[in-house]
Amino acid sequence: MARTASAAATSDRRPSLVDDAYAAMKEAIRESTFAPGYQASAQEIALRLGMSRTPVHEASLKLQEEGLVRIVPKRGIVICALAPDDIREIYDVIVAIEGRAAELVAALPAADREAIADALAASTADMETAFAAGDLTAWGQADAAFHRVLIEGARNGRITRIVQTINDQMHRARMLTLRLRGELPQSIADHGLIVGAIRTGDPAAAHAAARSHRLRTQRELIPLLEKLGLKHL
Amino acid sequence: MARTASAAATSDRRPSLVDDAYAAMKEAIRESTFAPGYQASAQEIALRLGMSRTPVHEASLKLQEEGLVRIVPKRGIVICALAPDDIREIYDVIVAIEGRAAELVAALPAADREAIADALAASTADMETAFAAGDLTAWGQADAAFHRVLIEGARNGRITRIVQTINDQMHRARMLTLRLRGELPQSIADHGLIVGAIRTGDPAAAHAAARSHRLRTQRELIPLLEKLGLKHL
DNA sequence: TGATATCAACTTCCATGGAAGATGCAATGG
DNA sequence: CCATTGCATCTTCCATGGAAGTTGATATCA
Numbered sequence: 001m002a003r004t005a006s007a008a009a010t011s012d013r014r015p016s017l018v019d020d021a022y023a024a025m026k027e028a029i030r031e032s033t034f035a036p037g038y039q040a041s042a043q044e045i046a047l048r049l050g051m052s053r054t055p056v057h058e059a060s061l062k063l064q065e066e067g068l069v070r071i072v073p074k075r076g077i078v079i080c081a082l083a084p085d086d087i088r089e090i091y092d093v094i095v096a097i098e099g100r101a102a103e104l105v106a107a108l109p110a111a112d113r114e115a116i117a118d119a120l121a122a123s124t125a126d127m128e129t130a131f132a133a134g135d136l137t138a139w140g141q142a143d144a145a146f147h148r149v150l151i152e153g154a155r156n157g158r159i160t161r162i163v164q165t166i167n168d169q170m171h172r173a174r175m176l177t178l179r180l181r182g183e184l185p186q187s188i189a190d191h192g193l194i195v196g197a198i199r200t201g202d203p204a205a206a207h208a209a210a211r212s213h214r215l216r217t218q219r220e221l222i223p224l225l226e227k228l229g230l231k232h233l
Numbered sequence: 234m235a236r237t238a239s240a241a242a243t244s245d246r247r248p249s250l251v252d253d254a255y256a257a258m259k260e261a262i263r264e265s266t267f268a269p270g271y272q273a274s275a276q277e278i279a280l281r282l283g284m285s286r287t288p289v290h291e292a293s294l295k296l297q298e299e300g301l302v303r304i305v306p307k308r309g310i311v312i313c314a315l316a317p318d319d320i321r322e323i324y325d326v327i328v329a330i331e332g333r334a335a336e337l338v339a340a341l342p343a344a345d346r347e348a349i350a351d352a353l354a355a356s357t358a359d360m361e362t363a364f365a366a367g368d369l370t371a372w373g374q375a376d377a378a379f380h381r382v383l384i385e386g387a388r389n390g391r392i393t394r395i396v397q398t399i400n401d402q403m404h405r406a407r408m409l410t411l412r413l414r415g416e417l418p419q420s421i422a423d424h425g426l427i428v429g430a431i432r433t434g435d436p437a438a439a440h441a442a443a444r445s446h447r448l449r450t451q452r453e454l455i456p457l458l459e460k461l462g463l464k465h466l
Numbered sequence: 467t468g469a470t471a472t473c474a475a476c477t478t479c480c481a482t483g484g485a486a487g488a489t490g491c492a493a494t495g496g
Numbered sequence: 497c498c499a500t501t502g503c504a505t506c507t508t509c510c511a512t513g514g515a516a517g518t519t520g521a522t523a524t525c526a
Contacts, residue, residue, distance in 0.1 A: 016479070018480090041506075041507065041508090042507085043507080051480085052480060052481045052482070053481085053508095054479085054480055054481065054482090055479085055480070055481095057508080058291065058294060061291060061294065061295070062298065065295065065298050071508080072507090073487085073509080074486085074488045074489085074507050074508055074509090075489085076507060076508080077508095089389045089390060089392070090391065092337065092387070092389050092391075093330070093333075093389070093392060093395070096332065096392075100325060100328060100329035104325065157322060158322045158323065158325075158326050158399075159322070159326060159329075162395060166391075249509070249510090250510070251510090274478085276476090276477085284510080284511090285511045285512070286510095286511085286512085287509085288509085290478080291510095304478080305518095306477085306479080307476085307478055307479090307516080307517050307518045307519085308476095308477065308478080308519080309476090309477060310478095
């Protein structure tokens with residue numbers, strides 16, 4: 001299974017303390033154990049994780065590189081918040097990258113792209129089931145699986161990595177907005193269009209379908225966040 | 234204006250030793266002072282830069298994050314080479330990102346996009362002049378300026394950052410292929426199309442023009458590298 | 467002569483201590 | 497009572513030393 005590049009650099013050997021600290025801190029941020037704006041110190045985190053400050057410091061540098069935290073000299077490590085403008089930026093990247101990924105997948109040899117189309121169709125079916133059952137968590141997981149298969153199908157490590165980084169940042173926004181959006185059925189229809197274009201091997205159609213899917217989500221999400229008066233999350 | 238996380242961390246205060254080491258190492262890689270495959274040790278670089286091993290180590294972690302070097306656990310720091318397949322990956326990202334950037338610029342208010350169109354037209358004119366004079370270095374600089382203005386015009390810190398990272402990786406390939414490519418006049422014509430679409434405010438046309446410009450370069454560059462038998466550079 | 471085993475010389479990784487600096491609180495002066 | 501100054505505390509940043517591990521050469525034996 002493909003991992004992020006940082007993980008890939010260490011994938012063939014046992015995880016170092018830096019990797020442990022990185023994973024633990026990222027998990028804490030994802031699950032909001034460290035809320036946005038929370039200010040920690042390397043010393044405190046090191047104590048909690050049972051290691052010294054050095055690996056914690058290096059891990060926080062990596063997290064800063066990914067935009068999840070900010071290291072303020074002489075102050076500490078602060079967890080970054082996401083403003084609506086950040087969401088706009090992120091979606092502009094996703095629109096571009098995922099559109100291209102869908103195009104590349106649709107240009108694959110027939111056998112390859114049909115296998116991917118099958119996997120995508122399965123995830124879409126899972127979304128329908130979850131929607132019918134009103135299970136938003138399952139819906140979110142199936143949706144994530146769909147987009148992961150789509151991205152990895154493009155077989156481009158840099159694309160995979162960019163999307164991985166962005167997904168880490170988006171995770172909190174996703175969780176929050178999942179239960180506020182009303183256009184879930186539309187997403188299922190969008191996914192169907194993408195799958196169809198990939199199955200028939202029509203790169204231009206796949207590109208357009210993936211683009212408009214993300215553009216629509218962006219157009220719905222940002223006003224929603226602004227209406228809620230969420231200056232950050 | 235929002236900056237990237239790493240730039241923000243270093244933009245408003247004097248550069249730390251880590252930043253010095255980072256800049257020095259990146260420059261050395263760009264200018265091939267450290268050739269691909271070259272294997273250094275943190276101790277040696279630290280000695281050369283007049284600092285201790287810690288800032289060198291942290292800088293090399295950042296460079297590893299950007300894919301410029303690889304830290305092999307008990308061996309040393311090796312400078313990454315670029316295979317033709319890396320070039321393919323990079324161009325797939327550029328095609329997607331720069332196409333979207335052009336689209337976003339063309340959707341700006343008239344005054345903004347005209348100012349950007351003027352700057353882009355100026356760079357294109359510089360390219361014509363340099364081409365007529367046979368000055369490949371000036372041509373490359375003007376070309377780089379064009380694409381930089383285009384990307385920064387999109388006003389998206391994440392897009393800027395992604396392209397910056399990719400350009401760092403591409404620099405050696407650019408320098409090498411600049412004097413091997415025969416389609417320089419076509420690039421000038423492509424740029425003219427992009428500028429025109431931005432000036433008239435036609436996002437779809439700008440998107441298509443920027444896309445096909447990069448797609449054409451990709452289609453010409455990869456066979457060129459493979460024909461030369463360059464397994465890495 | 468060729469193959470193997472041992473060792474010495476490197477490397478990164480991590481812990482820890484000192485230095486420089488920012489912040490917030492307390493004490494003091496108006 | 498409020499403002500200001502000084503100090504104690506806490507932070508990151510960087511240097512350095514020890515530990516673990518890999519590599520390549522050298523010496524030894526069949």
